Amino acid sequence: MWKQIWIKEIRAGLYTWKNMVWLLIASILFSFTSYLLLTDKELSLLDQTELMWMLGQVIAGVGLLVVILDASLIITSEFEMETAESLFLAPIRLSEIILGKLLASLTLWLLVFIVAVPYIFVASAGTRLLMPYLIYMFFLGTLGIAGFIMLVFAVSLLFRSSKNTLSTSLVILLMLAVPALFSSTLKNNSAAAFLSKINPVDNIFGSLDNVLVDFQLSFIQNWKFILPLACFVILMFGFMFLSMRIFRKKGVLFQSV
Amino acid sequence: MIKRAFIIGSCAIMAFALFGIFNAKAQTAAPQIKIEILSPSQLNGTAGDFVTVQAQITNLGTEPVSNITTYLSLVDNETKMPVDLEDWSVERGLFIGTIDAGQVLPLNWKVHFVKAGNYSLIIIGVVEGQDKPEVSTLTYFDVAPKHNLNPGMVLPVALGEPIVLLVIMLLVISRRKTDE
Numbered sequence: 001m002w003k004q005i006w007i008k009e010i011r012a013g014l015y016t017w018k019n020m021v022w023l024l025i026a027s028i029l030f031s032f033t034s035y036l037l038l039t040d041k042e043l044s045l046l047d048q049t050e051l052m053w054m055l056g057q058v059i060a061g062v063g064l065l066v067v068i069l070d071a072s073l074i075i076t077s078e079f080e081m082e083t084a085e086s087l088f089l090a091p092i093r094l095s096e097i098i099l100g101k102l103l104a105s106l107t108l109w110l111l112v113f114i115v116a117v118p119y120i121f122v123a124s125a126g127t128r129l130l131m132p133y134l135i136y137m138f139f140l141g142t143l144g145i146a147g148f149i150m151l152v153f154a155v156s157l158l159f160r161s162s163k164n165t166l167s168t169s170l171v172i173l174l175m176l177a178v179p180a181l182f183s184s185t186l187k188n189n190s191a192a193a194f195l196s197k198i199n200p201v202d203n204i205f206g207s208l209d210n211v212l213v214d215f216q217l218s219f220i221q222n223w224k225f226i227l228p229l230a231c232f233v234i235l236m237f238g239f240m241f242l243s244m245r246i247f248r249k250k251g252v253l254f255q256s257v
Numbered sequence: 258m259i260k261r262a263f264i265i266g267s268c269a270i271m272a273f274a275l276f277g278i279f280n281a282k283a284q285t286a287a288p289q290i291k292i293e294i295l296s297p298s299q300l301n302g303t304a305g306d307f308v309t310v311q312a313q314i315t316n317l318g319t320e321p322v323s324n325i326t327t328y329l330s331l332v333d334n335e336t337k338m339p340v341d342l343e344d345w346s347v348e349r350g351l352f353i354g355t356i357d358a359g360q361v362l363p364l365n366w367k368v369h370f371v372k373a374g375n376y377s378l379i380i381i382g383v384v385e386g387q388d389k390p391e392v393s394t395l396t397y398f399d400v401a402p403k404h405n406l407n408p409g410m411v412l413p414v415a416l417g418e419p420i421v422l423l424v425i426m427l428l429v430i431s432r433r434k435t436d437e
Contacts (some may be wrong), residue, residue: 027422031415038411048305050344050371076382118414125410128398213344213371 001092005100009074010107019108022066023236025110025139030119034056038123049212052123052133056208059116060141061177063109064201067145068169071105071152076162085161098153105149106142131186136211136222140204141187145202148173150236176201181213197224200232289318290325290356292364292382292393301399302370312364312380312393316356324352324385327364331398334375344371373402 013019036052075098079082087097120137124130150174156165179195180202196202207225210216219226294312302308310329316322324335328350331340344370356362364380376398382391 017426020422020429024419024422024426027419031419035411035415041392115418118418122410122414209344213369214347216347 002096002100002103005092006103006107007099007103008254009104013070013104013108019070019111022070022108023111023115026062026066027115029058029062030055034119034123048123048127049129052120052127052129053205053209054213054240055123056133056212057181057205058136059113059119059137060144060201060204060208063112063116063141063145064148064173064177066112067105067109068148068152068173069166070108071101071149072156072166072169073162074101074105075153075156076160076165080162093145094248098240098244102146102149102153106146109141109145113141132211132217136208140226140229141208142206142232143226144200147229147233147236150233150240154236154240157240157243157247173201180205196229198232200229203229203232262418277428289320289322290382290384290391291315291317292327292380292391294378294380294393294396296396298395299397299399301401303401304370304373306370308368308370308398309392310366310368310378310380311395312366314353314356314364314382315361315363317356319358321355321357322384323355325356325382326385327351327353327380327382328365329368330379330381332377333395334377364434368398370398370400373400375399 025060027168034055037054078087088094116137117134120133121130124133148169152165152169155168159165159168179192180199196206203225207222207229210222216222222230292314295313296309298309300310314325314327329342329346331342331345332338333340346366348366351364351366353362368378378396378398380393384391402437
């Protein structure tokens with residue numbers, strides 16, 4: 001049944017302006033960034049791998065933002081459009097509904113990534129880093145975004161309101177993304193260094209830096225970034241699982257305050 | 258008179274004694290190692306290039322020396338400020354457990370020219386327990402900028418992709434309206 005929900009969500013997303021506009025905005029942002037990075041006199045003084053890394057940060061950031069915005073509405077809209085009763089009371093397991101919607105949100109990330117591929121090609125022209133760039137961008141993005149989708153779904157099931165879910169999710173994203181943009185000098189203090197190690201956004205950026213700037217291409221050389229990211233996904237899965245249990249306990253008709 | 262001569266004599270003896278102590282301390286702190294950069298004193302390249310800085314460490318003493326930490330120090334000659342080596346070199350320091358008397362060990366650093374500019378590099382060696390580090394001679398980096406990496410290819414993609422997406426979007430929406 002999850003397949004039907006997945007396909008339904010993709011169709012609903014792609015046949016409306018909503019997701020297509022997001023992809024267009026993502027594309028304009030990538031165009032602006034890559035053009036500026038590759039042609040601007042000041043910025044083009046940077047090493048090419050640094051430019052690739054900066055573009056990677058933009059791709060990951062835009063992907064996170066677009067998918068979080070979409071995921072914030074994918075469950076809560078069922079409550080606000082009053083389709084929740086028919087959906088959640090239908091003989092479909094809650095886990096299947098969630099899986100279908102999770103895959104739909106991940107598909108949106110896949111589409112953002114596909115939109116970003118030509119820019120990755122252009123930015124990495126002349127280097128041997130195209131394949132590692134594509135692989136790590138997709139892998140790290142998928143891992144991080146999957147964790148964030150689970151977080152958003154957990155919040156959605158607890159709040160059942162798009163406004164609250166959206167604002168909470170964006171605040172969490174902001175809380176994690178802003179310190180990730182700090183320079184390494186600001187992370188020298190032990191508390192900042194610890195936060196940086198467990199911050200999923202920081203780990204995505206850090207691993208990309210490790211691959212593109214420091215040429216540490218193997219997974220073993222990146223385990224210190226991938227492991228915390230994987231832990232974040234597992235933790236968020238646990239949080240989502242807990243929210244699902246609370247949701248089942250309270251019932252579909254329960255109105256959150 | 259005798260008393261004065263006695264005081265002056267005592268002071269002179271004390272001064273000699275103190276000089277002897279300090280001199281002895283200075284002798285123990287004297288470096289037993291020598292660090293030399295074998296690469297040319299001027300290395301040129303373009304931002305993004307890699308160079309290998311080849312150096313060697315020699316134990317000039319008659320006894321083995323243990324626990325030596327060697328590291329790079331890079332200074333931007335324009336800003337007169339040290340450079341954070343984070344992206345310049347994966348290995349910022351090399352630790353040597355023990356170097357035997359008269360032994361020569363190679364020290365090689367792969368350095369990545371990250372940013373254009375003029376830099377000066379030294380290698381510093383610190384022996385555990387010694388106050389004075391051993392410093393190599395200077396090597397200069399002249400890193401040329403890499404302008405306009407990809408101006409030819411970026412414009413068609415930067416302009417073309419949003420247009421293609423817009424066309425696809427309009428086609429999908431119009432198809433949806435036809436279906437309805």
